[in-house]
Amino acid sequence: MRSRLATKIHHTLERVFPEKRLFLRSDTETRFIRLKPETQLVAWTGSTIVVAWTIVATAILLMDSIGAGNFRAQAQRDQLTYEQRLNALSEDRDSRAAEAIAAQERFNSALRQISIMQSELLATEEKRRELETGMEAVQATLRDAMKAREAARAEIAALSAETDDNGDATISGDAVGTVDLLANALAETAAERDMIAADAEFAIEHATEMELELRLLQERNDQIFRQLEEAMLVSVEPLDEMFRAAGMNPDSLIEQVRRGYSGTGGPLTPMQFSTRGGAPDPDASRANAILASMDRINLYRLAAEKSPFDIPVKSNFRFTSGFGPRWGRLHAGTDFAGPIGTPIYATADGVVTHASWSSGYGRLIKIRHDFGIETRYAHLNAMRVTVGQRVSRGERIGDMGNSGRSTGPHLHYEVRVGGKPVNPMTYIRAGQNVF
Template identity: 55%
Template sequence: MIARLLNRLNAALGKHLPEQRLFLKSDAGMRFIRLRPGTQALMITGGAVFVGWTAIVTSIFLIDTISAGEAREQVARAQMTYQIRLNDMSDERDARASEARLAQDRFTIAMDQVSEMQSRLLASEERRREMEVAVDVIQTTLRRTMTERDEARGRADQLMADIQAETGTIQTAAGHQRDMELTLAFLADALEDTAVERDDAHQDMEVAHAEVDRLEFEAELAAERGERIFTQIEDAVAMSLEPLDTMFRSAGMPTDQIIEQVRRGYSGQGGPLMPITMSTRGQAPDEISLRANEVLEGLDQVNLYRLAAEQLPFSMPVGSSARYTSGFGYRPDPFHGGQRLHAGSDFAGPVGTPLYATGDGVVTFSGRQSGYGLLVKIRHPFGLETRYAHMSRIRVSEGQRVSRGEQIGDMGRTGRVTGSHVHYEVRQDGTPVDPMNFITAGRNVF
């Protein structure tokens, strides 16, 4: 039955594919191989299938190569744009910090000038009060002297009247009169001297009033300059605080608790900024002191934000050569199928790509762990922990303190992976959170 079917098939194919004979010549003789139509059809079909398969595989390979090249170019452009923006934001942050420092220096100079003006004004006011007291004393002495002069004149008139009544003449009282005249001359000289001193005191008072007016004018100018300086400082502090506060809130971090914890554990050089000393006499602080304290509080808050940001994972674990391949959330399991939680973000790159700490912290684990492969865990403040998995090499040890941007290992493909990449996790109080919340929030500052 099968033979008949083959014969019929060969007969049908013989019209298009006649039987061929392949002769093979050797020293022993000549032989030939008969190629039936069915065999020829099978060979042609196999060749066509092989050529088609080769063409399809080659096309798929070329398409994948072109797509991968375009993806790498897009990632490279995105990384370049991010790096440029990062540099611009860093320059702007440095400029704002420089403006804040310059404004603080100007504020210090202005406060010194105001203090000097106030000291001079108080000294002038003291001199004016002393002059007023001196004038009052002189006027009192003058009135007393004039009263004594009038009394002396009255007594002289009375004595002359008594002498004239007793003797009927005033010739015998000539000596007493000369004495009275000398006394009166002395009193007149004293009154003249007192009047001169009074005029000098009035001139000194006029000079003092002019000096007070000048000092008040200079104090007003200093107050106006201080107002401009305060405004510039307040604007600089506000512009510095806004991106830092936005960064923390975008990452979902409790800013008030973080700032309070940093303030309690502050150990930086110089300590936090202290408020201006208030009066010890129970007097209410003036407006300048209140505004100065507000500025100092703002600068202190900027400093505390900076200290907290350096310790939190706001930067990228890899450089611009890596590409983002998988995000946080549920996704199909590449090994067993089904939906499973992907507790971090993946960044792919060649084996050996440097991996960096994303914030200051302490290494709590450094070694191999089940599906993670070679793994490094770093504990950060405020209950945060970062994990860096699938490394090819670890460059830190447990208990070691690391800083932001310090290399902790190399990218690899150890553990449960399908290719070379780093699996990066951020955990808050042990619960996985999306690392891109921190990375995206930090792009506007770092």
């Protein structure tokens, strides 16, 4: 049965692949190689498989090359967009800072003017009170003089009656002198009263003008306060959101930074105004609230410089691997691919704790930051820092390379909080909206 089936298959193959002979001739003899249908079938099948594999491999390589080019172009466009947005945010931040400084200068000038106006108003009020006291004294003197005049008139009338009774037509010299003295005193008192009344009227008018000017100045200060409060709100909210997006508590972070910078004095010291025993000045309360916001922004700036919100690669690059499981293990960082020698920058202020070869990491730099944060920069081609060196955010610390267990030139970047790895893109994305 098998031989009949084999014979049938053989005859079928002979129709497709007839038997062929390959002759090999030399000087003395001629030989031939017999190519059976089965042999030709095996050869044809092998050739077909090789050609098909070549076509598929070529297509895969072309698709990968095209895809890599698209990824590279997309990464370059994203990098350009990021740089443009970063520049726009920087310009907006600088303009906001300039507006805040100018508003603070206007605010300080307005406060000085208010202080001067208040002093002048108090002086005018005191002068008006003195004039009122003087007028009361003059009026009392005038009343006394009028009483004396009435008494003198009564005395003159009595003397006149006595003279008439005695038949004498002349008045005594003492009575005449008394009348003249009283008349002069009365004229001087009236003139002094008129002068004091004029001074009091002028003081009242001047006080009214001062009150109007002070009210206009207060309205202007209220407008300045509103502008400052809006600027502080616009500046503080993005910073709050940035730290919360990174999983950090802004209030506890501010307290930590404040403990590290516990000095007092300077332009952000709360203002103190004398209220002369009255209620607290609302302008002083608003000013102190603005100063507290400015102090919070300043502390945020210090905290942001010590937290890894920056990106370690600023030249053209492409993301090749993100944070998370890979091949059954945790990939504890983010990979940035680029040419060998691409500059690598510190993402926050800190101290270098490691700068040498480290097994699969290759050339590795570790930087310790505040708040229990550590950043790692692996597979470097060169290291430009040493252990114990303090670095600042944006300072160049090394060059991208292919050292250690690496399949191509790239930077393996890690962020660890309390020794545990976290996703670096959480910090980078949070900082993109502010820096």
